[in-house]
Amino acid sequence: MARSAADFGEFYLASYGRTVAVVAAIVGSRHEAEDIAQEAYARALSRWPRLRDYDLPDAWVRRVAVRIAIDSGRRRQRWQAVRERLALARHPDVLEPGDDLRYSPLGAALLDLPLGQRHVVVLHYLADLPVEVIARECGVPAGTVKTRLAAGRRRLEQLLSQQPEEIGK
Amino acid sequence: MTGPQLADDELRDQFERWAAPLRATAPPAVSVLRRRARRRAGRFAAATGSAVAVAGVVAALLVAGHGATPTSRSVLAGPTAAPSQPSASPSERPPSNPWGSARYPAPPDQPYVLFNTATMSAEPEVLDMATGTVVGPIPQLSNTGRYVALAADASDRRFVLAWQDADGTTTFWSETMQGLPVTGSGGITTVAGVAGPLPISIPATNGVPAEITSMAVNSAGTRLVVQWLPDEPSENSVLVAFDLTTGAQLGSWQEAAGSAAYLEPYWPSADALAIAWPDGRPEVRILELTGSFPVGSSLLADTQPDPSIGAFSGATLTPYDGAVLTTDGSTVLHVTEIGAESYLQEYAAATGALLRTIPLGPTPAVGPMPEHICGVLWASADGSELLTQCGTRQQAVVDGSVTVVTLATGNFYVQMSATAADPFVW
Numbered sequence A: 001m002a003r004s005a006a007d008f009g010e011f012y013l014a015s016y017g018r019t020v021a022v023v024a025a026i027v028g029s030r031h032e033a034e035d036i037a038q039e040a041y042a043r044a045l046s047r048w049p050r051l052r053d054y055d056l057p058d059a060w061v062r063r064v065a066v067r068i069a070i071d072s073g074r075r076r077q078r079w080q081a082v083r084e085r086l087a088l089a090r091h092p093d094v095l096e097p098g099d100d101l102r103y104s105p106l107g108a109a110l111l112d113l114p115l116g117q118r119h120v121v122v123l124h125y126l127a128d129l130p131v132e133v134i135a136r137e138c139g140v141p142a143g144t145v146k147t148r149l150a151a152g153r154r155r156l157e158q159l160l161s162q163q164p165e166e167i168g169k
Numbered sequence B: 001m002t003g004p005q006l007a008d009d010e011l012r013d014q015f016e017r018w019a020a021p022l023r024a025t026a027p028p029a030v031s032v033l034r035r036r037a038r039r040r041a042g043r044f045a046a047a048t049g050s051a052v053a054v055a056g057v058v059a060a061l062l063v064a065g066h067g068a069t070p071t072s073r074s075v076l077a078g079p080t081a082a083p084s085q086p087s088a089s090p091s092e093r094p095p096s097n098p099w100g101s102a103r104y105p106a107p108p109d110q111p112y113v114l115f116n117t118a119t120m121s122a123e124p125e126v127l128d129m130a131t132g133t134v135v136g137p138i139p140q141l142s143n144t145g146r147y148v149a150l151a152a153d154a155s156d157r158r159f160v161l162a163w164q165d166a167d168g169t170t171t172f173w174s175e176t177m178q179g180l181p182v183t184g185s186g187g188i189t190t191v192a193g194v195a196g197p198l199p200i201s202i203p204a205t206n207g208v209p210a211e212i213t214s215m216a217v218n219s220a221g222t223r224l225v226v227q228w229l230p231d232e233p234s235e236n237s238v239l240v241a242f243d244l245t246t247g248a249q250l251g252s253w254q255e256a257a258g259s260a261a262y263l264e265p266y267w268p269s270a271d272a273l274a275i276a277w278p279d280g281r282p283e284v285r286i287l288e289l290t291g292s293f294p295v296g297s298s299l300l301a302d303t304q305p306d307p308s309i310g311a312f313s314g315a316t317l318t319p320y321d322g323a324v325l326t327t328d329g330s331t332v333l334h335v336t337e338i339g340a341e342s343y344l345q346e347y348a349a350a351t352g353a354l355l356r357t358i359p360l361g362p363t364p365a366v367g368p369m370p371e372h373i374c375g376v377l378w379a380s381a382d383g384s385e386l387l388t389q390c391g392t393r394q395q396a397v398v399d400g401s402v403t404v405v406t407l408a409t410g411n412f413y414v415q416m417s418a419t420a421a422d423p424f425v426w
Helices: A002-027 A030-046 A057-085 A105-111 A115-126 A131-138 A142-160 B008-023 B030-063
Strands: B113-116 B125-128 B134-137 B146-152 B158-164 B170-179 B192-202 B211-217 B223-229 B238-243 B249-254 B272-277 B281-288 B303-305 B331-338 B341-348 B354-362 B374-379 B385-390 B393-398 B401-405
Touching: A002 A030, A002 A057, A002 A105, A002 A115, A002 B008, A002 B030, A030 A057, A030 B030, A057 A115, A057 A131, A105 A115, A105 A142, A105 B008, A115 A131, A115 A142, A115 B008, A131 A142, A142 B008, B146 B211, B158 B211, B192 B223, B192 B238, B331 B374, B331 B385, B341 B385, B354 B401
Parallel strands: none
Antiparallel strands: B113 B125, B125 B134, B146 B158, B158 B170, B170 B192, B211 B223, B223 B238, B238 B249, B272 B281, B281 B303, B331 B341, B341 B354, B374 B385, B385 B393, B393 B401
16 A cells, blocks of 8 residues: 555656646646646546556546546636635635736637647647547547647647737737 | 748747646645545545435335326425424335335336436436436525535435535535325326424534535434534544434544545444544444544544454445445445456455455446446445446446446436535535
8 A cells, every 4th residue: 555655656746747737728727727637636546556557647647637627617607606605715816927827828829729629739739649649538530630630730820920919819 | 811830849849838837836745635535535425325325215116106196396395494303214115125126227217316416507406317307406595505415314215415505604404205206107296305404503614614525324313423624724524423303412523644534324323333444444443422522532542443344455445436335234345347347246344255246247448537437336225236337337236136227317426526616516
């Protein structure tokens, strides 16, 4: 059991930042990305005796985190109400510079992509995954991934060539 | 229309620069993750145990031949103005066969019903599992609060629901399923119930409501134990036992540092609760609720190992993806994978000996989401009937015979909180 815990700690330390980056690219918020990443690692911890034998346990965590990220967008509105209810005034949730990633040109451009395109673009350019693997992770045919990737890339190119303040308009 | 050409390498470089500070993010301590995992596990136990238990009751009622007269779509009667007296109702069980009549799966025209608390809707619902139809909502107590936890007694007839209002106070409500008239075609028309507030509440701490991880009601319906996490950054839960009739607090205990205790559905007696410590203390210990306990007593010191329950090395007693101790304390049930096949394993609780292994077939693809577990969802008191789930496949095991169950609503009812930001999916 101790060895298992040590294994997990090592894996967690080594891969946490990568997972946060991928999720942040999808949700656009560092705070939210960290929250989602921690949830994904908590699930991994519960299943570590099984996951530790996987060739790529970080791929499992990334998939879980991305699924949560996509789902969390749908739940965000509800969460706003919950935050108020939980009296978060005790811990003022003031955004710090750099936390909201839309203020960087690439972050803003990413958030301007439709979710399906953003998902595959992030997995391809940030997680460095080939099309076939992205297709498996997204549960769509490889052709769909290629189409989304091409469209997303075109849109990114277009957005990044604009002035930052124009992005997102 | 097209902008300047952006080489793939250049785009990758931009991503690298953008992601560099994020990749350098320091992770929080593993203990923070453990806390999250425990919170989720608690909700899982409440959601699956109670929800599927309702299915068992309903199926049993159907077999018992309740008649039907369409009346209304109300599900459970709304809370009454005055506190109701708890009423354990063993006489309301189908006679002579309280569990065994509920065969899984029910015929297609006979509905499963459960509390669906995993929808995006604010209101918990009772669903017809055969059709997916929402039979009706469980009434909300106000517009500013939510139900946050649910426990059922061993008869699956009496439920205690925890409600948190806007000010963070947690109050408790009793619901008793009293009957289930159905139409000739199997359609549910009314589920009568009695609801009432219990004289029990837990105040918010520093404005933060109690984070309930699990609740348990004894078989006699006279005791309620609530396990909750008081507030950040404590990782140690608090257990508080109440007399359900008077609301009197029987005691409160602090979990030992570094351990994680889980309430088990097994009560050796009306005043004895079984607790498992899967984190390094693989045994079941018994908390006797008789006597007097100072507030904040040590849970470990006040519990004793249960000599009738052995220690298990092959199956961990956790409510999440782990083994299940039956409510009569006789059997430990566990779904395991051997090669590409999955199996149900039954252990004798007293000795830990493996009693039998029942093949469940090839292990289906298990998705990354928490609802895609491989485990036992619900078991009857002695474990002779149970429901398993692996991936999206659910199976009924009745006296060793395995049948695939197709539920109209799939596996939604074990869906749990997707993030801590969604604390009310349970």
